[in-house]
Amino acid sequence: MKKNKFVVVGAGSSYTPAIVAVLLSRKDDLKLSEVVLYDIDAARVARTGQFCELYAREHAQDVPVSYTTDIETAFRGADFLFVQIRPGCNQQREKDEKIPLSHGILGQETCGLGGFSFALRCIPAILDIVGKAQEICPNAWILNYSNPEAMISEAIYRTYPNAKALCICDMPISQEETIADFLGIPHKDLTFKYFGLNHFGWFTNIYDKDGNDLLPALRERVLSETVSLVNAEAEEKHDNYWGEMYQHVIEGFQAYPEFLPLVYISYYYFHNEIVSHMDPNYTRANYVLDVREKVVFDDCERCIAAGTTKDSSLHTGVHGNYIVDIANAIINNTHERFIINTMNHGAIGNFNHDAVVEVPCYVSAGGIEPVSVGYIPQFHKSLMEAQKGYEKLAVEAALTGSYQKALQAVLLNRTVPSYAVGKAVLDELMEANKDYWPELK
Numbered sequence: 060m061k062k063n064k065f066v067v068v069g070a071g072s073s074y075t076p077a078i079v080a081v082l083l084s085r086k087d088d089l090k091l092s093e094v095v096l097y098d099i100d101a102a103r104v105a106r107t108g109q110f111c112e113l114y115a116r117e118h119a120q121d122v123p124v125s126y127t128t129d130i131e132t133a134f135r136g137a138d139f140l141f142v143q144i145r146p147g148c149n150q151q152r153e154k155d156e157k158i159p160l161s162h163g164i165l166g167q168e169t170c171g172l173g174g175f176s177f178a179l180r181c182i183p184a185i186l187d188i189v190g191k192a193q194e195i196c197p198n199a200w201i202l203n204y205s206n207p208e209a210m211i212s213e214a215i216y217r218t219y220p221n222a223k224a225l226c227i228c229d230m231p232i233s234q235e236e237t238i239a240d241f242l243g244i245p246h247k248d249l250t251f252k253y254f255g256l257n258h259f260g261w262f263t264n265i266y267d268k269d270g271n272d273l274l275p276a277l278r279e280r281v282l283s284e285t286v287s288l289v290n291a292e293a294e295e296k297h298d299n300y301w302g303e304m305y306q307h308v309i310e311g312f313q314a315y316p317e318f319l320p321l322v323y324i325s326y327y328y329f330h331n332e333i334v335s336h337m338d339p340n341y342t343r344a345n346y347v348l349d350v351r352e353k354v355v356f357d358d359c360e361r362c363i364a365a366g367t368t369k370d371s372s373l374h375t376g377v378h379g380n381y382i383v384d385i386a387n388a389i390i391n392n393t394h395e396r397f398i399i400n401t402m403n404h405g406a407i408g409n410f411n412h413d414a415v416v417e418v419p420c421y422v423s424a425g426g427i428e429p430v431s432v433g434y435i436p437q438f439h440k441s442l443m444e445a446q447k448g449y450e451k452l453a454v455e456a457a458l459t460g461s462y463q464k465a466l467q468a469v470l471l472n473r474t475v476p477s478y479a480v481g482k483a484v485l486d487e488l489m490e491a492n493k494d495y496w497p498e499l500k
C-alpha cells in the first residue's frame with residue numbers, strides 16, 4: 060500500500076501542533092507514514108517539533124514525527140507539503156498593519172497595503188520552496204495556505220504552471236460553517252455557490268439537500284430584522300475581532316443584497332468606518348503575539364519540560380481540519396467539493412481567463428475540477444478587475460523588482476485614496492522591509 064510522508068513547511072508556527080494532531084488522528088485514512096516539521100528558524104521549529112514528537116509518542120507511536128531545518132532531509136520522498144510560511148513572523152506583520160494605519164488607511168495582514176507588503180516578503184520565499192520541491196519531490200502535492208494567498212497563488216501558478224500545487228484559504232469554509240450554524244442546518248447538508256478572488260468573494264446560493272436555495276430567505280431576514288452571525292471561533296474576552304467582522308457581513312449584505320459577501324469584503328465596502336475603529340497602536344499582530352502565540356508556545360514549552368503532552372490545552376480548529384480534508388480527498392479520491400484558488404480558465408466566463416480566481420472545485424486523486432460559475436454581474440466583475448489589476452502588478456513588482464509597478468499596484472488598491480498617501484506608505488513599508496523585500500528600483 061502506498062504510504063504518505065507529510066511535511067509541514069513553516070512548522071515553527073503556532074498552528075502546527077493542531078495540524079499535526081489532526082494528521083495523527085486521521086493517520087489511517089491518510090495512510091500516513093511519517094510527518095516532518097521543517098522551518099528555517101531552528102529555535103521555533105525545535106519548540107513545536109519537540110512538542111509534536113512527544114504528542115506522537117503518546118497518540119500515534121507508529122508514525123515517526125521529526126523536525127529539521129534542512130530542506131533536503133525534509134522534502135526527500137515527500138508526498139504532501141503543507142506550506143504555511145510567514146517571513147518576518149508576526150513582528151513584521153505588526154509593521155504591515157501599523158504603517159498604513161498611521162496614514163489613515165487600512166492596516167491588515169492580507170488586505171490593503173499590509174497585504175502588499177506581506178506579498179513582497181512571501182513571494183520570493185515561496186517560489187524558492189516550490190522550486191526546491193520541483194527538484195527534490197516533484198510528485199508531491201503542495202497545499203499552500205501561506206498568505207497573502209491572492210498574490211502567492213498568482214506567483215506560484217505563473218512561475219510553476221505544472222507544479223502539483225493547490226492554493227487554499229480557510230475563510231470561505233469557516234464562513235460557510237458560521238452560516239450553517241446560523242441556519243441550524245449541518246454544514247455537510249448544504250452546498251454553497253461562491254465566486255471571487257481570495258479574501259474578495261461572494262456567496263451566490265446556499266442549496267439544501269432538496270435543492271432549495273436558502274439565500275433568498277436569508278436575504279429577506281437580513282433586510283427585515285436584526286440578525287447577528289456569531290463565529291464559533293470568536294475569542295470574545297480578549298478581543299471580538301471576528302465577531303465584529305461578521306457583523307459587517309450582515310451590513311454588507313444589507314447594503315448590496317444581491318450576494319452574501321465574504322467577511323473580508325467588508326474592508327472595502329466599509330473602509331473608513333472600520334479604520335476609524337482600529338487602534339493604530341495595538342493591532343491584530345499584537346493580539347496574535349500576546350495571546351495566541353503565547354498560549355500555544357507556553358503550552359509547548361510546559362509540555363516539553365514535563366516530558367508529556369497529557370494535559371495540553373491544544374485543540375484542533377477548522378484551520379487544521381480543512382487542509383487535512385483536502386489531502387484526504389486527494390488520497391482517497393473522494394471528489395469532495397472545496398473552494399480553491401485556481402487559474403480561471405473560463406470558470407468565470409466574463410473574467411480574465413489568465414487570472415487566479417477563488418471558486419468551488421471538486422477534488423480527487425487526479426487533482427481539481429473547477430465548477431463553472433457562468434457570467435458574473437457588472438458590479439462584482441468591476442470590483443474584481445481592479446483588485447486583480449492590483450494583485451497582478453504587485454506580483455510583477457515582486458518578480459521584476461520594479462518600483463514603478465509597485466507604485467501602480469498601490470494606486471489600484473481600493474484602500475489607497477491618492478498617489479501621495481500610497482507613495483508615502485509604500486516608501487515606509489519598503490524601509491521597514493529592507494531585509495525581506497526584493498530591492499525595488
Ligand code: G6P
Pocket residue numbers: 168169206228229230343347
Ligand atoms: C482567516 C484567513 C487567513 C488568515 C487568518 C488570520 O483564517 O483565511 O488567511 O491568516 O484568518 O487570522 P489571525 O487570527 O492571525 O488574524
Ligand code: MN
Pocket residue numbers: 208227228229230258
Ligand atoms: Mn485566508
